[in-house]
Amino acid sequence: MFMGLxxxxxxHVCEKRVYFAELVRSFDNVYHKACFRCGICDxxxxxxxxxxxxxxxxxxxxxxKNFGPHGFRGGVTGGLMGIRLxxxxxxxxxxxxxxxxxxxxxxxxxxxxxxxxxxxxxxxxHRSSFLDLGDTTEERAEKTKQIVDLNNLYKYNFLDALEYVxxxxxxxxxxxxxxxxxxxxxxxxxxxxxxxCAITGIENPDSGLGCYAMTPADYETFSNFFxxxxxxxxxxxxxxxxxxxxxxxxVGDNGVLDVADLGLDELSMRVRVGRNLEQYNLPGxxxxxxxxxxxxxxxxxxDKLIENEEYGGQVxxxxxxxxxxxxxxxxxxxxxxxxxxxxxxxxxNMDDDPYLxxxxxxxxxxxxxxxxxxxxxxxxxxxxxxxxxxxxxxxKGTKLNEVFDRLxxxxxxxxxxxxxxxxxxxxxxxxxxxxxxLGTGMRASVHIxxxxxxxxGTDTRAKQVAKPLGLSVRGTGGEHTPVGAxxxxxxxxxxxxxxxxxxxxxxxxxxxxxxxxEENKV
Numbered sequence: 120m121f122m123g124l125x126x127x128x129x130x131h132v133c134e135k136r137v138y139f140a141e142l143v144r145s146f147d148n149v150y151h152k153a154c155f156r157c158g159i160c161d162x163x164x165x166x167x168x169x170x171x172x173x174x175x176x177x178x179x180x181x182x183x184k185n186f187g188p189h190g191f192r193g194g195v196t197g198g199l200m201g202i203r204l205x206x207x208x209x210x211x212x213x214x215x216x217x218x219x220x221x222x223x224x225x226x227x228x229x230x231x232x233x234x235x236x237x238x239x240x241x242x243x244x245h246r247s248s249f250l251d252l253g254d255t256t257e258e259r260a261e262k263t264k265q266i267v268d269l270n271n272l273y274k275y276n277f278l279d280a281l282e283y284v285x286x287x288x289x290x291x292x293x294x295x296x297x298x299x300x301x302x303x304x305x306x307x308x309x310x311x312x313x314x315x316c317a318i319t320g321i322e323n324p325d326s327g328l329g330c331y332a333m334t335p336a337d338y339e340t341f342s343n344f345f346x347x348x349x350x351x352x353x354x355x356x357x358x359x360x361x362x363x364x365x366x367x368x369x370v371g372d373n374g375v376l377d378v379a380d381l382g383l384d385e386l387s388m389r390v391r392v393g394r395n396l397e398q399y400n401l402p403g404x405x406x407x408x409x410x411x412x413x414x415x416x417x418x419x420x421x422d423k424l425i426e427n428e429e430y431g432g433q434v435x436x437x438x439x440x441x442x443x444x445x446x447x448x449x450x451x452x453x454x455x456x457x458x459x460x461x462x463x464x465x466x467x468n469m470d471d472d473p474y475l476x477x478x479x480x481x482x483x484x485x486x487x488x489x490x491x492x493x494x495x496x497x498x499x500x501x502x503x504x505x506x507x508x509x510x511x512x513x514x515k516g517t518k519l520n521e522v523f524d525r526l527x528x529x530x531x532x533x534x535x536x537x538x539x540x541x542x543x544x545x546x547x548x549x550x551x552x553x554x555x556x557l558g559t560g561m562r563a564s565v566h567i568x569x570x571x572x573x574x575x576g577t578d579t580r581a582k583q584v585a586k587p588l589g590l591s592v593r594g595t596g597g598e599h600t601p602v603g604a605x606x607x608x609x610x611x612x613x614x615x616x617x618x619x620x621x622x623x624x625x626x627x628x629x630x631x632x633x634x635x636x637e638e639n640k641v
Contacts, residue, residue, distance in 0.1 A: 130154050131174075146171050163439060165407075165483060277314055277321060278302060284324040293320030293329030296348045305341075313341055315403060319477035328352060331478040331552045333404035335397055335542035338550065338557075349547070349554045353616045361548035361558045364619040365527050367520060376519040376628040378565075381635060386565045388522045390624075391511030392530070393551045393560035397542040401552045402507060403479040410487025410503060411441050417502055418449075420533045421491045424498075427532070431494030435459060437485035449489065465490050466504050480505055480552060498529055506551050506560070508533075523563070523624050547616060558616030563627050566595055569634070570606030571641035578602050584637045589613055590630045610634065 130137050131148035132155075143150045145164075155164045157178040170177050278299050285294040297317055305313060312333050320329020330348070332338055338345050350357065368374045378386060395401055399413050414436065424430040436449035437456060451459075459465035469481035469488075476482075488503035501509040510533070512526040534541055542550040548558040572581040582592045591613045594600030602608055612618075612626040 132156075145176060148174070148176075150176075165486070277318065280321050281317075284321055288324040291320055291324055291326055291329050292348045292351060293317050293326065294324070296344055296351075301343055304343075309340065312337065312404070313344065315479060316341065317344075319474050322477040323474050326474065328553065328555055330554065331403050331480065332401055332550070332554070333479075334400050335395060335544075335550045337401075338544055338547055338554075345554065349557065349616070352554060353557075353614075355617050359617045360546055361544075361617050362619055363548055363559070364621050365523075367523065367621045367624060370621055370625045371520065371628060374520055376624065377517050378519065378628070378631060379517040381632050383517065383567075383631070383635070385515050385517050386567060387513070387515050388519060388565050389511060389513040390522045390526050390561065390563040391509055392526065392549070392562075393506035393556050394508040394510060394530075395506050395542045395550055395552070396508075397540050398538075399507065401550075402503065402505065403482075403552060405482075405487070407483040407486050408442070410483055411438060413507060414438060414487050414489070414502060415441065416538060417491075417500075417508075420536045420539055421500070423532060423536060424491065424493070424529070430498060430529070432492050432498075434489065434491050435465065436489035438487060438489065439485070451489075459490070464492060464496070464499060466501055466509075469504065475505060478552075498525065500533075505553060506556070519563075519565070519624055519628055523620075527620075556615055559618065559620050559623060561615060561620060561623055562611050563623050564609050564611035565627065565631065566603075566607050566609055567631065567634070568603075568606050569608055569638050571638050573602045573606040573608065574641075576602065578608055581608055581634075585610060585630070585634060588630045588633050589626055590634065 128137050128142070128149045129135065130151045132150060135151070137149050137151055143152050143155045145155065152163075155176065156162060157164060158175040159177060162178050164176055164178060281294055281297060281299070281302075284291055285297075288294060297320075302310060302313060315333050316337060317330050319331060320326045323329065328348070330345075332345070334340075338349075349355070350359070367376075370376065372380075396413070396416070399405065399409060402410075405413070418434070421434050425432055425434075434449040435451050435455070436447055438447050438450065440450075441447055456465060460467055466488075468484065469475050470484045472481060486503075490502065491500040493499070497512060497514045499511050499513075501511075510526065510530060512522045512529065514522055516522075533539060544550055544557075549560045551557055551560050569581050572584060578592050578594065585592045589612055590610050593609050595603050595607055595609050597609075610627075610630065612623050612630065614623065614626070618626075
């Protein structure tokens with residue numbers, strides 16, 4: 120039954136009403152955020168990472184110490200029979216049938232409806248299944264069989280839904296290039312990973328891509344799936360291979376790209392790249408311990424930047440603690456976080472993004488999330504977003520090469536730290552979670568006034584002019600935001616993959632020149 124926003128359910132701990140804004144739901148219980156704590160150490164818990172026993176919530180560490188050596192989400196062991204429930208499975212997530220029906224305007228076929236019902240039945244069994252030290256061999260075997268059956272049921276539920284999405288959403292590339300035969304051609308362990316790569320495209324069938332890599336090796340391991348999808352999205356030939364080249368000495372006037380030469384005043388300029396470290400899983404496959412370990416690894420790089428007088432700055436972290444009683448020295452308050460978001464310095468709550476949530480990328484929020492900000496606030500590194508790192512440089516000025524050069528120098532400094540090496544692919548360049556950002560992982564943009572091309576209050580005409588130039592146009596607040604009142608828009612080269620970094624910055628400069636010519640014609 121639908122509950123109104125006024126608070127129709129009672130907290131499992133304090134038994135007071137829970138209002139929508141403070142509601143946390145775990146297993147079959149509802150909690151206030153402040154009441155959702157481990158029953159042993161009293162640590163604040165996050166949904167998806169807590170364990171439950173006899174209707175009491177526990178943190179992972181306390182559950183393992185007190186109820187078994189391998190307990191994970193209902194006591195299921197990861198080592199007993201080589202089974203490790205993936206995060207998407209451990210949160211008992213299934214395809215969102217209501218969303219699929221609404222988007223396709225087509226009822227689910229009986230076969231798929233039945234598979235949802237079977238999954239719900241199996242989940243109820245899973246909730247009551249615990250592998251305990253006191254279990255007999257027969258009990259342990261039966262409970263393990265239940266989880267194996269649920270694991271398989273998720274996969275077949277997924278495959279049934281895949282065929283439905285394939286038939287009803289022709290623009291979904293995940294469904295286009297994934298087939299039942301391809302999926303089943305992999306062994307069980309790789310099926311688990313591929314399932315996680317593709318589930319977001321099935322749960323969100325209106326996706327244009329619909330998939331994310333879970334490890335740096337996935338683009339090679341699952342090349343039969345990813346490669347045709349990538350080349351379709353990037354409009355690339357079958358044999359194209361990415362080349363990295365930052366040397367702009369032969370671009371513009373000996374490496375200087377000054378829009379003042381085009382008759383323009385200073386612009387708001389920004390260049391960012393996505394990066395991931397080769398020794399870690401990509402964000403969709405990281406657990407809470409790995410996210411914390413990654414953040415602590417990056418602190419060495421941030422310390423080096425802070426010590427450098429050209430950067431200085433500060434680290435702002437959302438991670439509540441580093442585990443085992445270790446405090447986070449960079450932890451900020453909710454109020455500080457809100458201020459950073461409003462100032463466009465920090466990213467928003469990823470848990471609100473259904474695509475990232477389905478892919479597991481938003482998991483464990485807010486652990487392993489935060490940012491480094493230089494003293495002049497012109498060099499920022501996000502950590503724990505869609506990619507492990509989003510590294511960006513911005514400033515107001517006329518010389519595009521200044522932000523480009525500073526970003527390159529910052530990247531070199533970060534990667535010079537022992538233990539920090541960016542993940543790369545010989546075929547696709549820098550590895551990113553989303554196939555759309557592979558290659559350079561770069562987005563170079565400027566804010567520019569086009570009052571004539573946006574005189575109707577929209578960016579429609581500007582997009583028509585910009586697209587043949589290889590440029591994307593959007594509002595100053597990002598994608599799907601309106602044009603500025605004075606006609607200001609954000610423009611950037613569209614290409615990321617199979618293009619050199621030097622060519623992106625040149626394409627931006629050339630695109631500004633051609634776009635202004637069209638603006639002046641109007």
